[in-house]
Amino acid sequence: MAPSASLPPFSRGVPKMLAALRPSGRAGDGDTFVVCGANALTYRLVEELSQRYGAQVTVMMTPAQKRSGRDFSDLAGVRVVTAERLDDRAFVSAGIRTAAGLALTEQDDVGNIHAAMRAEEINSRLRIVIRMFNLSLGLRVRQLFRDCAIISDSAIAAPAFVQAALGDGAPTYFRLSGRTLYAASRADVAPSDVICDLSQTGPDGAPDVLPVVDRPGPTDVVLAVAHGERQTNGHARGTPLRKARPWSLGPLVRNLRQSVSRSLRIALAVTFGVLLAGGVSLVISSGEGVWVGIYQTLLTAFSGADASEDIAVQISQLVVTVAGMALVPLLTATVVEGLVNTRLAVSSGRLLTRRENHVVVVGLGNVGTRVIRSLHDLGVPVVAIDKNPDARGVALARELEIPLIIGDASREETLRTASITTCSALVIVSTDDVVNLEAALGGRTLRPGLKVVVRLFDTDFAERLQRTFSIGTSRSVSALAAPAFAASLLEREVLATIPIGRRVLLVAELPIAPGSRLDGRAIGEIGSAGEARVIALSALGEPRPIWSPATERRLEPLDRLTVIATRAGLSRLLRLAAAPDDPIGHAVAVAR
Structure with missing residues (x-):
């Protein structure tokens, strides 16, 4: 499974898009890039840059990262520099003064920002790509740099897992x-x-x-x-799939069965049965109407009865009185036990009701958090599992009222608790390949033929797993994200692709360079039928984008446009948005 073969629809077009915009589809002659990190994403990115685009790459890592990280010796022409910390001396020794771009790929948002500031002080024309999970913070951080892109590998990979789960x-x-x-x-x-x-x-x-x-x-x-x-x-x-109607009797019965013990349910049923029998007997023996009989039954059950000379009425009153006396403590016990068991279920991660046609997501790290958010937004019912109560996605699951189980997904009882036998798909995205494999095989054991989507790094292992155990779909987050990181280093920020028939529309972000031909123009003058459409504007200093901005609004330097365009339309806009002396604009013109 080659890296490009496993890309989601919005990522597959990135390498082709670059080839279309650059005359040869390769990095410029003499271009060098510095990549900091030693994890799976770092390896995939270095492989993408050196093998696909023919760029010269220097990898920077600490001794600790070198001991526990990936080995780059199998990638020809890749230079590895080891330094105790990413300080000025380390960056200079890695050749940052003459580098075309810098990629920071470790899972450390603050550390990556600090390293980017150091590098830009040394080389002010450096193209910087930062890996960050917190994209809202990234939008603000990006404005601190001259030429910077913020990318989340989990945001890029999550749609592939979601689409594989939904079919x-x-x-x-x-x-x-x-x-x-x-x-x-x-x-x-x-x-x-x-x-x-x-x-x-x-x-x-x-x-x-x-x-x-x-x-x-x-x-x-x-x-x-x-x-x-x-x-x-x-x-x-339509009605949200996660919320039942408040008047529906079915969920109430299911909650009662799950939160109240069987013995207490039996006692309640017997007491109600006796009360009902006594009430019917009272109605018949008194000879009153139905409503008067119901009134006398309830009054007798909860406040006692007036004396009667009729022996049949007396017996009925006694039965109803005794049943009423037993019912009050039973109802109290039911409420208390239900509340206690509900709180214990929430704290221990046990579902109160059986689920059907839902997606079970195992692992609430960076990718799992994005997956449950996307499934929730698309209206798909979700059950989440993670053994760490402090995992990144736990707070989000509780905020979105997604059922959450704190437990080990490699154990069958945990999967049974998540109603694995009635779910539509099992998505396993923890960072441990062994745990992912155990959970996948456990899910298949409990339900043969279950659709399983599993996260694995090793491509060869993933292919053998699919053949041997018939696990239909596997994905590698690093393989999915690496092409987008490489594309961004080469100064083409393609955010997504949308297939329309046999054509593909590109979602891209365009920075408005000072003095460019778009500087000062109205937004209505930019889009053109059949080529491009502006969907959002990120103004300098504004924390949130403006969706569907007014056509008469004029662009200012360093504004960023989010557009949907054809390849020809995006190429035209890239040329118009580039600074007059920017060689990229001329390269785009030549590529057309």
């Missing part, structure tokens, strides 16, 4: 600035959720991409924002 019918989607955006038919999306039109069906039946919106129809494809609900028909929004 071929899963929508093409991506996360952007805290939103989940997806491509869907206009008939399946509420008008208020539409960001822009992606295609319309032309007279000949072929899709017309990025059209002028003058003939919208139900077969059009639009870009929409997901709110965690499925659309049922037309513009009506």
Whole structure:
């Protein structure tokens, strides 16, 4: 399984996109890149740069990282520099003064930011790519540098796991600035959720991409924002899959069975049965109407009865009185036991109700957190498992009211608790290949034929696992993310791709360089039918992007546009957004 073969739809086009924008699809002559780290992503990125693009790469790592990290000796032409810390001396010895770009790939947001500041002080024209999980922080940090990109490998890889879990019918989607955006038919999306039109069906039946919106129809494809609900028909929004209706009796019965002991349930049933029998007897013996009989039964059960001379009425009153006296403490015990067991279930990670047609996600690290967030946004019911109560995604799961189990997913009882026998898919994304394998095999044992998506680094091992154990899908986060990191180092920030028929639309971010031909122009003058459409604007100093900005708004230096474009349209915009003396703009022009 080659790295490019396992890319999700939005990542597969990145290397081809670079080849289209550069005359040869390779790094420029004499380009050197410095990569800091020794983990799986570092190895994949160095392999991508050196083998695919023919760049010269220097890898920087600490002695501790070298002992526990990857071995780069099998990559020809890659230089490895070991330093106790990433200080000025270490960067100079790695050749940062003449390097074209720097990639910081360790899982240390603060450490990566500090190293990037040091490197830019030495080489002010350096292209910097920083790996960060906290993208909201990254948007602010990026403005501190002249030429910087912030990338989350988990954000890039998560859609591949989600689409593998949901199958071929899963929508093409991506996360952007805290939103989940997806491509869907206009008939399946509420008008208020539409960001822009992606295609319309032309007279000949072929899709017309990025059209002028003058003939919208139900077969059009639009870009929409997901709110965690499925659309049922037309513009009506369906009921969220995670929340049952408050008046539904089914969930109440299931909760009672799960949170109250069997003996107490039997005692309640017997008492209610006796009370019902006594009430019926009282109605019959007194000769009153049904409503008066119910009234007398309840009054007798909870406050005692008036004396009666009729022996049948007396017996009925005694039965109802005794049943009422037993019912009050039983109801109290039921409420107390239910509350206690519910709190214990939440703290120990035990589901109170049986789940069906849900996705079980094992591992709430960086990738697992993104996966449960995306599934929630797409309206898919989720059950999460992690053995660490302090894992990154635990707080998010509780915030989104996603059922959470704290336990070891390699144990069958943990998987049974997650209703593994009735789930639609099992997604295993912990960082331990051994635990992932155990959980995958355990899930298959409990339910043969279960759709399993497992995270594995070793490509050869993943292929053998699929053949031997029939585990249909495996993914490597580093293999998925490395092409995007390489693309960003080569100064092409392609965020996602959206397939439309046999064509592909690119989602990209464009920085507006001072003095460029887009500087000072209105947004309405940028987009063109069939080539490009602006969907968001990130103004300098603003923490959040402006979605669907006004067409009359004029661009300022260092603004960033998020656009959906064809390859030709993106190439044109890259040329217009580049500074007058930027060789990249001229390279794009030559590539066209």
